Every structure is written in structure tokens, then in C-alpha cells.
Amino acid sequence: MDAIATYASLMNIFSSSAFGVIATIATIYVGILWVAIILWIARDIVHRTNSLTYQVICILLSFTFLPGLILYLIVRPSSTLADKYDEELERRAFLESISETDDECPTCQNPLRRDFIFCPTCRARLRKVCKCGQIIEPNWQVCPCCGQLTKEVKNEKPENIKRPMKSKIVKKVLAKAAQKTAIQKS
Numbered sequence: 001m002d003a004i005a006t007y008a009s010l011m012n013i014f015s016s017s018a019f020g021v022i023a024t025i026a027t028i029y030v031g032i033l034w035v036a037i038i039l040w041i042a043r044d045i046v047h048r049t050n051s052l053t054y055q056v057i058c059i060l061l062s063f064t065f066l067p068g069l070i071l072y073l074i075v076r077p078s079s080t081l082a083d084k085y086d087e088e089l090e091r092r093a094f095l096e097s098i099s100e101t102d103d104e105c106p107t108c109q110n111p112l113r114r115d116f117i118f119c120p121t122c123r124a125r126l127r128k129v130c131k132c133g134q135i136i137e138p139n140w141q142v143c144p145c146c147g148q149l150t151k152e153v154k155n156e157k158p159e160n161i162k163r164p165m166k167s168k169i170v171k172k173v174l175a176k177a178a179q180k181t182a183i184q185k186s
């Protein structure tokens with residue numbers, strides 16, 4: 001008798017107008033959520049790919065409600081088209097900044113920037129660094145900052161070595177060298 005009474009009271013709840021209202025509200029809520037998911041996926045996918053097939057598949061996926069949403073979040077492209085465009089711009093700017101210098105590696109011929117000391121591609125040594133921190137070009141005889149002789153000059157035969165340059169100002173060093181040659185000529 002108890003079981004029948006419980007069943008009867010349950011049936012009363014289901015058929016009551018209050019339950020009907022709650023069920024309607026729940027249905028409307030789920031419906032709105034579903035439409036929102038479809039619209040969100042449709043809007044999101046057009047920002048992530050230009051492929052029409054990909055877009056259509058993802059929008060169809062959205063019609064399967066929550067499983068579709070979860071699946072979409074897994075398979076969607078990780079970056080938006082705007083992000084990809086920005087990355088491409090950055091890459092081009094970097095390449096242009098390199099090509100502007102129009103310097104290339106003597107070993108592997110890859111473009112280099114003028115302040116590179118090693119070739120980043122083939123690891124060839126391109127320049128030296130003075131004790132004072134100044135980058136020394138291969139054809140320089142002295143450091144333009146501290147007047148230190150570069151290694152090539154130091155290793156030359158004694159007769160080719162110029163007088164030790166104690167001055168720290170390159171202009172003075174060059175002026176002395178010029179004077180010396182002028183005296184030799186006269």
C-alpha cells in the first residue's frame with residue numbers, strides 16, 4: 001500500500017503545474033545555452049581558420065551540445081588568425097632588420113647583423129671583442145676605444161709592428177702614424 005501511495009504522490013508532483021513550470025524553464029535555459037554554444041563556436045572558428053570545411057565541421061560539432069563543445073575546445077586551432085598575422089609581421093621585421101645590414105657570413109653566406117661576433121648558423125667566428133668590450137672588425141689594427149693593438153698586429157713580424165701605442169685616443173694614434181709616414185717620405 002505504501003509503494004502505491006508513493007507512486008501516486010510522485011505522479012501528482014509530475015502532473016502538478018509547478019513541476020510543469022520548472023520543466024519549461026529548464027528546457028528554455030538549456031535551449032538558450034545550446035544556441036549560445038553554437039553561436040560562440042561559429043564566431044570563434046571564423047577567427048581561427050580560413051578553411052570553409054574546417055569551419056563547417058566545427059559548427060556541425062556545436063549542434064551536439066556539451067560533448068561538441070568539449071571536442072571543439074580540443075580540436076580548434078590554438079592561435080587566432082590575428083595572432084598568426086602578428087607573428088608573421090614580427091618574423092618579417094626580424095628578417096628585414098637582418099637584411100638591412102647586407103652583411104653575410106663568409107663561411108655559410110647566411111645574412112648577419114653587423115654586431116654579430118659569431119655566425120648563429122655555422123658558428124664561425126666573425127669578429128673579436130677587445131678587453132674594453134668594443135667589437136673589433138677583422139681589418140682593424142687597433143681598438144677604436146682604448147687603442148689596444150689587435151691580435152693580428154701583435155703576431156706580425158717585428159719589423160712590421162708599429163711603435164707601441166700608449167695613447168688611449170685613436171685620433172692621436174692615427175696622427176702619429178701619419179706623421180711617421182710623412183717623415184719617412186721626406
Ligand SMILES: [Zn+2]
Pocket residue numbers: 105106107108109110119120121122123124
Ligand atoms: Zn655562417
Ligand SMILES: [Zn+2]
Pocket residue numbers: 130131132133134143144145146147148
Ligand atoms: Zn678596446
